Amino acid sequence: MAIRERLSGNEAVATAMKQINPDVVAAFPITPSTEVPQYFSQFVANGSVDTEFVAVESEHSAMSACVGASAAGARVMTATSANGLALMWEILYIAASSRLPIVMPVINRALSGPINIHNDHSDSMGARDSGWIQLYSEDNQEAYDNIIQAIRIAEHKDVRLPVMVCMDGFIVSHSVENIELLETEKVKEFVGEYDPGLDTLLNPEQPVAMGPLDLPPHYFEHKRQQAEAMKNAKKVILEIAKEFEALTGRKYGLFEEYKMEDAEVAIVVLNSTAGTAKEVVDELREKGVKAGLIKIRVFRPFPVEELRDALKHVKAVAVMDKADSFSAAGGPVFVETRAALYDAETKPVVISYIYGLGGRDVRTNDIMKVYNDLLEIVETGEVKSVYNYLGVRE
Amino acid sequence: MALNLREAVKRPERFTGGHRLCAGCGASVTVRAVLRALKPEDKAVIGAATGCLEVSSFLYPYTAWKDSFIHNAFENAGATISGVEAAYRVLKKKGKIDDTYKFIAFGGDGGTYDIGLQSLSGAMERGHDMVYVCYDNGAYMNTGIQRSSATPKYANTTTSPAGKVVPGKQQFRKDLTEVMAAHHIPYVAQTAPFGNFSDIHQKAEKAIYTEGPAFLNVFTPCPRGWRYDTPKLMEIVKLAIDTCYWPLYEVENGKWRLTYKPKKKLPIEDFLRPQGRFKHLFKPENQHLIEELQKEVDRRWEMLLEKCGE
Ligand SMILES: Cc1ncc(C[n+]2csc(CCOP(=O)(O)OP(=O)(O)O)c2C)c(N)n1
Ligand code: SF4
Numbered sequence: 086m087a088i089r090e091r092l093s094g095n096e097a098v099a100t101a102m103k104q105i106n107p108d109v110v111a112a113f114p115i116t117p118s119t120e121v122p123q124y125f126s127q128f129v130a131n132g133s134v135d136t137e138f139v140a141v142e143s144e145h146s147a148m149s150a151c152v153g154a155s156a157a158g159a160r161v162m163t164a165t166s167a168n169g170l171a172l173m174w175e176i177l178y179i180a181a182s183s184r185l186p187i188v189m190p191v192i193n194r195a196l197s198g199p200i201n202i203h204n205d206h207s208d209s210m211g212a213r214d215s216g217w218i219q220l221y222s223e224d225n226q227e228a229y230d231n232i233i234q235a236i237r238i239a240e241h242k243d244v245r246l247p248v249m250v251c252m253d254g255f256i257v258s259h260s261v262e263n264i265e266l267l268e269t270e271k272v273k274e275f276v277g278e279y280d281p282g283l284d285t286l287l288n289p290e291q292p293v294a295m296g297p298l299d300l301p302p303h304y305f306e307h308k309r310q311q312a313e314a315m316k317n318a319k320k321v322i323l324e325i326a327k328e329f330e331a332l333t334g335r336k337y338g339l340f341e342e343y344k345m346e347d348a349e350v351a352i353v354v355l356n357s358t359a360g361t362a363k364e365v366v367d368e369l370r371e372k373g374v375k376a377g378l379i380k381i382r383v384f385r386p387f388p389v390e391e392l393r394d395a396l397k398h399v400k401a402v403a404v405m406d407k408a409d410s411f412s413a414a415g416g417p418v419f420v421e422t423r424a425a426l427y428d429a430e431t432k433p434v435v436i437s438y439i440y441g442l443g444g445r446d447v448r449t450n451d452i453m454k455v456y457n458d459l460l461e462i463v464e465t466g467e468v469k470s471v472y473n474y475l476g477v478r479e
Numbered sequence: 480m481a482l483n484l485r486e487a488v489k490r491p492e493r494f495t496g497g498h499r500l501c502a503g504c505g506a507s508v509t510v511r512a513v514l515r516a517l518k519p520e521d522k523a524v525i526g527a528a529t530g531c532l533e534v535s536s537f538l539y540p541y542t543a544w545k546d547s548f549i550h551n552a553f554e555n556a557g558a559t560i561s562g563v564e565a566a567y568r569v570l571k572k573k574g575k576i577d578d579t580y581k582f583i584a585f586g587g588d589g590g591t592y593d594i595g596l597q598s599l600s601g602a603m604e605r606g607h608d609m610v611y612v613c614y615d616n617g618a619y620m621n622t623g624i625q626r627s628s629a630t631p632k633y634a635n636t637t638t639s640p641a642g643k644v645v646p647g648k649q650q651f652r653k654d655l656t657e658v659m660a661a662h663h664i665p666y667v668a669q670t671a672p673f674g675n676f677s678d679i680h681q682k683a684e685k686a687i688y689t690e691g692p693a694f695l696n697v698f699t700p701c702p703r704g705w706r707y708d709t710p711k712l713m714e715i716v717k718l719a720i721d722t723c724y725w726p727l728y729e730v731e732n733g734k735w736r737l738t739y740k741p742k743k744k745l746p747i748e749d750f751l752r753p754q755g756r757f758k759h760l761f762k763p764e765n766q767h768l769i770e771e772l773q774k775e776v777d778r779r780w781e782m783l784l785e786k787c788g789e
Contacts, residue, residue, distance in 0.1 A: 137569040145558070
């Protein structure tokens with residue numbers, strides 16, 4: 086019997102970590118993810134996990150210690166946000182290229198400067214090319230479910246890549262919601278015992294060396310293998326989602342399609358904004374408007390073909406980015422979504438909205454405006470502006 | 480637990496030949512001397528910061544390390560080995576490992592005194608059972624001899640060049656060994672590959688077999704950066720020690736002890752003269768700079784004698 090609880094997003098993530106009982110957690114506090122290491126160190130103090138908790142002196146060292154511990158053959162986790170993730174940046178690449186299956190909740194927060202502790206996606210979007218798998222979560226339930234699946238994805242022999250599980254700072258991390266937890270035994274069974282294989286620093290039969298100077302004769306091949314692992318991840322993520330569905334009844338894919346079957350206008354979003362947008366879709370549907378929504382769960386690897394298929398029948402699409410890429414040509418999710426549609430025979434109009442930076446509220450009427458813009462495009466066939474900012478004083 | 484030197488020198492090398500360090504590089508001598516203190520039956524995981532030692536010892540697909548080895552980045556050898564050691568502790572507790580492992584991190588002075596200081600300090604403060612060894616060659620040698628905070632005053636480096644108005648590096652070197660002693664960890668020592676190697680061997684053995692964190696600062700000449708004749712390695716080491724530029728001492732559980740006292744303290748000039756990086760100091764108009772260096776060496780030496788109760 087699943088356990089019904091009322092937990093905040095951070096508690097949900099920390100609870101998943103407790104049930105997983107990783108070997109090593111190395112972490113450093115940063116709002117809004119601070120509670121994760123706080124809850125977790127309490128579990129350590131109470132003996133409810135056997136984890137070695139390393140309270141490091143910075144996020145750079147957190148990720149560095151995670152790399153060391155994972156290379157030694159331990160199951161390893163950490164958590165961070167914003168500037169903490171930015172400080173890890175150098176080591177994120179090393180973790181990924183060393184094929185270390187570290188799992189890290191990222192509680193999304195705006196990246197300085199100026200300093201701002203509230204939610205947007207500039208942190209994880211900044212790390213999008215670091216070679217980590219990125220899963221996004223709408224609410225505490227999904228964050229919890231994603232963490233548990235992330236362990237399996239990261240450790241899968243065809244993948245062996247680190248995974249970030251993102252959720253919105255404060256909006257989810259600090260909001261208490263109903264959640265359905267798995268029994269700890271079931272989590273343990275689902276994630277299984279970690280088998281790091283033979284290539285670990287602590288394999289007594291065979292010493293190994295990791296992190297070489299990798300010159301032109303080999304470096305490119307290693308990066309190519311890493312890219313292949315990312316390709317493999319798509320299939321593995323879906324397989325594990327199926328198993329998870331069999332266990333919980335909760336269904337996950339590369340993205341969620343909400344009322345997309347016959348949609349004529351649609352928006353593409355990440356994380357908690359999807360919840361707000363679903364309200365708007367329902368409202369529009371009541372009025373007979375064929376509105377739909379796509380909530381991307383897996384941003385790395387990017388579901389190119391699947392998104393193309395899901396969107397090709399739509400007439401106009403708005404991609405909403407809670408991060409600017411300062412390309413002066415639209416947000417990061419927009420750029421990739423639009424590229425995915427290039428090969429479609431019939432393509433929708435695709436426009437970009439940068440919204441919600443630094444914790445700016447997004448309300449249903451903001452999203453309604455986006456749908457109205459799309460409807461106007463469909464009606465008039467005219468695109469006034471491809472690159473838009475939503476909810477900002479101009 | 481005093482190390483039997485005769486027995487130790489017979490131990491098989493754990494850092495093999497065939498690495499690509501320069502001929503006469505002090506780093507390989509330092510590494511061999513430290514690793515010789517490992518009991519043959521004990522396994523080890525070695526970490527290294529980015530630098531000459533790392534780029535020349537582990538070029539894919541070759542490694543010069545007989546033990547497990549990890550290089551992560553420039554500034555995080557301390558944190559990386561912390562993570563390995565934490566993993567060892569938990570895996571041992573869970574019964575997944577039964578061999579005994581020792582953990583050693585090597586970093587150059589750049590990766591230790593400067594960019595890696597935070598991660599080193601954190602690792603020591605947290606009490607990981609590991610040894611951090613700084614092979615101090617007094618500059619960022621791997622990127623082409625730039626000044627570090629360990630570079631001696633007035634040394635000519637590529638970012639503290641001696642020119643018409645500025646005679647080389649403008650600051651005295653940071654005393655990292657004392658900074659580490661201020662961490663009040665079980666064992667801190669300053670040493671050098673010197674004479675019959677007994678000083679470095681004994682300190683390495685104490686560092687490795689003392690429970691908890693330990694720090695070794697090892698004087699490690701670099702013929703390329705210091706511009707001396709390659710075969711003069713041991714001579715330069717001896718001059719550093721006998722001029723009291725690089726005193727040999729240890730701080731064991733807070734007790735300071737001088738482990739070598741020169742019979743006759745030589746003038747600092749003797750250490751400077753054979754090295755091309757100090758050539759400009761020997762112009763007649765620069766005599767006062769050498770005097771200034773002498774004063775500082777004397778001052779630091781007197782303070783050390785006092786700490787050591789000499
Ligand atoms: C973050 C970062 N900055 C700079 C470098 C470039 N870099 C590589 S090795 C090195 C100098 C190493 O100097 P040191 O630690 O003294 O070791 P040595 O080369 O003298 O053995 C530098 C600056 C780097 N790898 N990473
Ligand atoms: S440059 Fe100096 S430190 Fe680097 S390998 Fe050569 S001798 Fe050794």
